[in-house]
Every structure is written in structure tokens, then in C-alpha cells.
Amino acid sequence: RWPVNEAPVEAVIKVIAYWLRKTGNRDKKFLDVGCGGGVTIEWLFNKNLEGYGIDIAESAIEAARNRMYDIMLGYRDLVNDHIQLGSATNLRFANGFFDGVTEACVFQHLNKKDRQKAFEEVDRVLKPGGIFVGYCLTIADDIFHMNLKKSLKDDPNTLILDSGYEGHLQGVGLTHFFYKEEVERYLPNFDIEFLPASFTIPKFEGEARGMK
Numbered sequence: 001r002w003p004v005n006e007a008p009v010e011a012v013i014k015v016i017a018y019w020l021r022k023t024g025n026r027d028k029k030f031l032d033v034g035c036g037g038g039v040t041i042e043w044l045f046n047k048n049l050e051g052y053g054i055d056i057a058e059s060a061i062e063a064a065r066n067r068m069y070d071i072m073l074g075y076r077d078l079v080n081d082h083i084q085l086g087s088a089t090n091l092r093f094a095n096g097f098f099d100g101v102t103e104a105c106v107f108q109h110l111n112k113k114d115r116q117k118a119f120e121e122v123d124r125v126l127k128p129g130g131i132f133v134g135y136c137l138t139i140a141d142d143i144f145h146m147n148l149k150k151s152l153k154d155d156p157n158t159l160i161l162d163s164g165y166e167g168h169l170q171g172v173g174l175t176h177f178f179y180k181e182e183v184e185r186y187l188p189n190f191d192i193e194f195l196p197a198s199f200t201i202p203k204f205e206g207e208a209r210g211m212k
Contacts, residue, residue, distance in 0.1 A: 008040040009104040011197045015133045016100065017047075025049055028099040031125065033088045033118070034106030038064025041083065045071060052098075054086030061085055088118040096127045104135040108176045112155040115176065119186035132190065137177045140196065143169050144177040157182075170210065 020028075028049045032040045035053025041064060044051035055061055061083060068079045086092060088106060101122050110118055122132050137144070139157055152158045158176045161169050169175060180194040 005036055005039055008043045009135050011195070012040065012102050012104055012133050012135050013043055015195070016044075016102070016131070019100070019131050020047065020049075029097065030100040030102065031091070031093070031098045033091075033101060033103040033122075035064050035083065036060050038067040038083065040102060040104070042067055042071060051082065052093075053083045054088070054091070056085065056087055058085065089114045089121065090117075091121045091125050093125045095124055098125050098130060099127055100131045100133070101126055102133045102135075105137075107134060108136045108178070109172065109174055110176070111174060112158070116186065123187060123189055132187070134183075135197075137169075137175065138194075138196065139177045139179050141177055 016030075025048055030044050030049055030051050032044075032051065032053045035041055035055050037060060038053060041051035041053045045068070053061075053064055055064070064083045065079050068083065069076060072079055084092070088103070088110065107115060107118055126132060139145075143161070144157070144159070147159050147161075150159055152160070155176070157179070158174060161172050161175050180192065183194065184190075184192050
């Protein structure tokens with residue numbers, strides 16, 4: 001069964017909330033790339049923002065639409081228009097269409113070519129003065145340092161994480177770990193703030209992930 005997160009990534013919505021405090025939230029459009037079950041779109045809606053979402057998984061789009069159907073009673077066509085199948089590398093929206101773009105744990109799983117294209121698409125669809133909030137793994141992550149020697153030769157700081165790894169990120173496949181100067185190269189027109197986020201997990205969660 002496809003798992004559906006029931007809460008948006010806290011780090012993402014905190015940054016958006018700070019930005020809205022500065023700019024206001026009137027007539028703002030946001031796109032969540034890799035929207036999953038639509039929890040970020042729901043949060044945007046509750047902030048009186050116009051939320052859009054794309055995902056490559058049909059199950060994710062179905063879950064996101066069903067979530068918003070329950071909230072936006074009588075507006076099924078609008079929900080269907082705002083939440084669609086799509087790829088981060090080919091956004092179907094016009095240049096400068098959005099005030100904000102978000103992604104959480106999506107760009108880190110793109111290959112080198114698609115990663116470059118995804119960032120280019122973010123730049124293209126954002127208005128001048130807009131905000132992009134990406135929640136990605138970095139080279140500070142323990143898993144990266146544990147497996148540094150396995151970094152792909154043609155794509156540095158990228159690992160193939162199969163089921164043989166212990167701890168979090170088991171079996172997620174291609175995974176890239178970012179650093180600030182790299183993101184600055186991807187987004188040369190942006191003022192980049194690199195905000196490290198770390199957390200601990202309770203013992204029962206660690207055990208559920210197979211960690212000793």
C-alpha cells in the first residue's frame with residue numbers, strides 16, 4: 001500500500017510562514033512538487049493560499065485529490081485542475097506563474113540530468129521575488145559519511161541506497177546529498193539561505209526502522 005503522510009514537513013511550512021509574515025498571503029499561488037497525499041496543499045489552503053500539486057504517482061494524485069475533495073465541497077473540477085500527474089523536470093505552468101514552490105525529499109532522488117532540469121523549472125515558473133523552499137538531504141548526513149566511498153563517479157555526492165543499508169533511507173535507491181555552493185550553482189538567480197535541520201527520533205521509531 002502506498003503510504004500517505006498526514007502532516008506537512010515542519011521545516012517547509014515554517015519557512016513559508018515566515019515569508020508570508022513578511023509579504024502577506026493575498027492572492028498567492030504555490031506549487032508543491034511531489035505533492036504526495038496533498039498535506040502541504042491542505043496547509044496552504046488553510047492559509048488562504050491557492051495550492052497546486054504535481055506528482056508522478058497516480059496513487060499520490062488520487063490521495064491528494066480525495067483529501068481536497070473533502071475540504072473543497074462542490075469544487076471537484078477545480079481540485080482536478082490544481083492537482084495533476086506531472087514531473088519535476090517538465091512543469092506544465094507558464095513562466096512566472098507562482099509566488100512560491102516547495103518540494104520535500106523529491107529533488108534528492110533525481111539523477112544528475114533531471115536534477116538540473118528540475119531546478120531550472122523552479123526558476124522558470126517562479127515570479128521575481130518569489131520563494132522556493134526545498135527540503136533535501138545534505139552532505140552532513142550520517143548515511144552519506146558512512147558510505148562516502150560508494151559515491152557515484154559521474155555524479156559526486158550521490159549514492160545508490162539499497163536494502164543492505166542499516167538505518168534510515170533503506171531501499172530508497174538513487175539519493176543525492178546537497179551542499180550550499182552546489183545549490184547556488186543550480187539557482188544562480190536566487191539569494192540562497194541554507195538552513196540545516198536535524199532531529200532525533202524516539203527509540204520505538206528507531207526500532208521500527210531496524211536500527212540498533
